[in-house]
Amino acid sequence: MKKSKQAYAELVKKLSPKSDMAKGVWRAFAVGGLICVIGQVINDVFSYGLKWGTQSAATATSICLVFLSALLTGLGVYDRIGKYAGAGSIVPITGFANATVAPAMEFRREGLVMGIGAKIFTLSGPVLVYGIGSSILVGLIAALVEVIG
Amino acid sequence: MSKRLGAQTVALPSRPGILAWASTAGQKEKEGPYGEKFDSIIPDELNGQQSFEGAERAMLEETIVRCAQKANKALGDIQMLLCGDLLNQIISAGFAARNLGIPFYGLYGACSTMAESLSIGGMIADGGFADAMVCATCSHFCTAERQYRAPLELGNQRTPTAQWTVTGAGAVMLAGGEQARHAGAVLTHATCGRVIDLGISDANNMGAAMAPAGCDTLANHFRDTNRGFDDYDLVVTGDLGHLGRDLLIELLKERKITVREDKLFDCGCHIFDARQDAHSGGSGCGCAASMLCAHLLPEVASGRLGRILFMATGALLSPTTTMQGESIPGVAHAVVIEHEGGKRR
Numbered sequence: 001m002k003k004s005k006q007a008y009a010e011l012v013k014k015l016s017p018k019s020d021m022a023k024g025v026w027r028a029f030a031v032g033g034l035i036c037v038i039g040q041v042i043n044d045v046f047s048y049g050l051k052w053g054t055q056s057a058a059t060a061t062s063i064c065l066v067f068l069s070a071l072l073t074g075l076g077v078y079d080r081i082g083k084y085a086g087a088g089s090i091v092p093i094t095g096f097a098n099a100t101v102a103p104a105m106e107f108r109r110e111g112l113v114m115g116i117g118a119k120i121f122t123l124s125g126p127v128l129v130y131g132i133g134s135s136i137l138v139g140l141i142a143a144l145v146e147v148i149g
Numbered sequence: 150m151s152k153r154l155g156a157q158t159v160a161l162p163s164r165p166g167i168l169a170w171a172s173t174a175g176q177k178e179k180e181g182p183y184g185e186k187f188d189s190i191i192p193d194e195l196n197g198q199q200s201f202e203g204a205e206r207a208m209l210e211e212t213i214v215r216c217a218q219k220a221n222k223a224l225g226d227i228q229m230l231l232c233g234d235l236l237n238q239i240i241s242a243g244f245a246a247r248n249l250g251i252p253f254y255g256l257y258g259a260c261s262t263m264a265e266s267l268s269i270g271g272m273i274a275d276g277g278f279a280d281a282m283v284c285a286t287c288s289h290f291c292t293a294e295r296q297y298r299a300p301l302e303l304g305n306q307r308t309p310t311a312q313w314t315v316t317g318a319g320a321v322m323l324a325g326g327e328q329a330r331h332a333g334a335v336l337t338h339a340t341c342g343r344v345i346d347l348g349i350s351d352a353n354n355m356g357a358a359m360a361p362a363g364c365d366t367l368a369n370h371f372r373d374t375n376r377g378f379d380d381y382d383l384v385v386t387g388d389l390g391h392l393g394r395d396l397l398i399e400l401l402k403e404r405k406i407t408v409r410e411d412k413l414f415d416c417g418c419h420i421f422d423a424r425q426d427a428h429s430g431g432s433g434c435g436c437a438a439s440m441l442c443a444h445l446l447p448e449v450a451s452g453r454l455g456r457i458l459f460m461a462t463g464a465l466l467s468p469t470t471t472m473q474g475e476s477i478p479g480v481a482h483a484v485v486i487e488h489e490g491g492k493r494r
Contacts, residue, residue: 003361003403005348012349012357015395017309017429024306073302082304089304098304106300109200123303 028088031081035092039065062093069094073101099123152275155373157366158340165274166332166489167450168281168322169220172442173212174435175290175316181421186443188215191316194291202240205289209234209318210245213285216320222281227251227322229273229282231266235259235314235434236296237467241287251283259463260359260388261342262286263319263438264482267459268339271484274325281328287318288433297352297468310354312390312432315420319438321446333450338374338485342366344465346478352471356393356417356429359462362479363389364400366460370483371406378409382454385445386481387437387461388417390430416440437461449488456487 042064046057072078078098082089089095100120107119121128152159174187175194184190189211196204209232217224230249233256234241246253258265266284273279293314294301324332345365349358363386371377378384389397394415401408416437417430441459448454460483466475 003347003400008347008361009349011399012354012392012396015399016354016357016392019309073304076302078304079302080304083306085304086306095304098302102300102302102304105302106295123299 024086027084028086030088031085032088032092035065035089035094039092065092065094066097069097070101073098074105096124096127099127154338155369157343157369158338158373159272160338161271161275161336163275163277163325164329164335164337164487164489165271166324166329167334167336167446167486168324168328168332169216170319170321170442170446171212171216171219172320172439173208173215173287173318174439174443177290177313177425178315178317178420178431178439181425183420183440183444186447187317187439188212188443194289194316201289201291201295202236205234205236205287205292206241206244208289208316209241209285209287209320210248212287212318212320213245213249213251213283216283216285216322220281220322222322224249224251227281227283228279229254229270230285231256231270231273231282232285233257233262233266233434234286235288235293241289241292242285258461258480258482259465260288260355260432260434260437261461261463261480261482262434263441264387264459264461264484265463267321267323267336267484268341268482270321270323271336271339274323274329274336277325280325282323283320284323285318285320286434286438288314288316288435290314290316290433293433297471307428308353310351310356310390310392310429312355312388312417312429313421313425313427314433315388315431315436315439317433317435317439319435319440319442321442332489334446335487335489336484337487338370340366340370340373340460340483342481342483343369344478344480346476348476350471350474350476352466352477354392355388355432355464355477356390357396358464358466358477359479359481360389360393360396360400362481363393363397363460363462364404366481366483367397367401367458368404368406370458370460374485377407378412381412381456381458383414383445383457384409384412385437385441385457385459386413386415386417387463388430388432389415389462390417390428390432392429393462394418446486449486452488452490454488456485459484459486
């Protein structure tokens with residue numbers, strides 16, 4: 001008897017263990033929220049403590065978070081946070097830093113040029129390509145609207 | 150052609166002997182339920198080498214050397230090395246063979262490699278083409294992760310169906326003719342598997358991708374030999390994992406085969422325990438190979454198991470086919486291993 005692919009897909013779905021959605025969402029909310037709170041504290045220190053302007057404080061906050069994430073990735077801690085938190089630690093800017101540093105560490109042994117140089121953006125590259133690409137597109141549309149309007 | 154039984158199985162009437170075996174594993178495997186049984190444990194992921202790939206091939210090489218020592222053979226006395234692994238261009242096998250100097254056939258059957266090498270080795274011995282050969286394979290968690298999945302330090306979650314690639318190696322010394330006389334375990338049959346694909350394309354669900362191939366080979370082996378679960382003390386699968394094992398049971402039942410679940414032993418389900426967070430279980434060439442050499446062969450050689458079917462399943466995917474959205478073809482090869490209780494001359 002030959003089993004159809006569709007019938008097999010249904011059997012696999014039936015027998016596959018499911019992710020615990022409630023637990024996953026709660027952990028993502030808690031850790032993601034915590035990262036945002038840390039970011040807010042850093043931002044407040046720069047803007048109220050050091051009296052930097054809003055834009056400079058925001059930039060400095062991003063730099064601090066990226067640095068912390070890169071450091072924790074290098075120390076082998078961030079992957080454990082990610083395993084616990086899932087999207088909670090992937091979505092914030094710290095997740096982007098982790099996705100850049102992790103391949104850089106991984107491909108160090110393939111050399112500085114074709115290893116780190118070529119592989120550092122394997123994971124974060126698509127975000128850069130489509131992030132920058134879409135901002136150019138939006139910018140062009142905005143410019144067009146301004147010219148026409 | 151009298152050695153052929155049915156469509157896919159061959160009998161090995163000269164009963165090639167398994168003279169010796171050796172296993173190596175990593176730290177996580179050491180902490181598992183069978184941790185005490187491995188011959189050797191590598192100290193850490195790098196195993197004293199510069200890279201994870203170097204660590205894997207050093208582990209393989211050491212395992213083959215240990216197997217030769219246990220069989221009281223010099224490397225120069227081994228006529229063939231039948232060996233493969235998971236890495237692109239089977240570099241672990243090829244590079245280990247470079248240092249060992251044993252005439253080498255490189256095999257690729259993904260995680261089915263241990264059963265594949267034993268099948269081919271058994272036929273070579275039965276044909277009288279070699280009296281002493283080593284069948285071996287290995288895998289390493291870190292090399293498999295970086296080839297198939299994501300960098301180690303990436304903070305992502307593994308799905309519930311994902312399996313954990315075993316860091317481990319196994320090597321078996323096969324002997325034919327006169328040399329097989331003192332073997333405690335022998336090969337009697339080999340079943341060559343067909344490549345089966347039931348459309349699973351999730352690279353994090355190897356068990357589901359391989360289970361149909363396992364079912365096909367097992368069903369055809371039973372048909373060719375006119376045997377069933379009752380004829381074996383254990384039907385061993387390589388690394389289907391918990392989900393794959395459940396699927397195999399369902400698929401066999403659909404083919405009207407009576408399944409004895411107490412006799413269905415999946416190495417991937419046993420190499421780690423629930424505490425070790427391996428999700429659906431262990432996987433990789435080294436899973437079946439290290440469990441065969443650490444646990445199963447000693448059991449057969451001592452007579453605690455009289456006859457087992459050792460079937461290892463492999464997923465024949467590559468990172469390229471995964472990215473191109475292709476589904477995952479699976480294959481399963483099987484060999485029958487019997488206890489030889491001093492009945493020979």
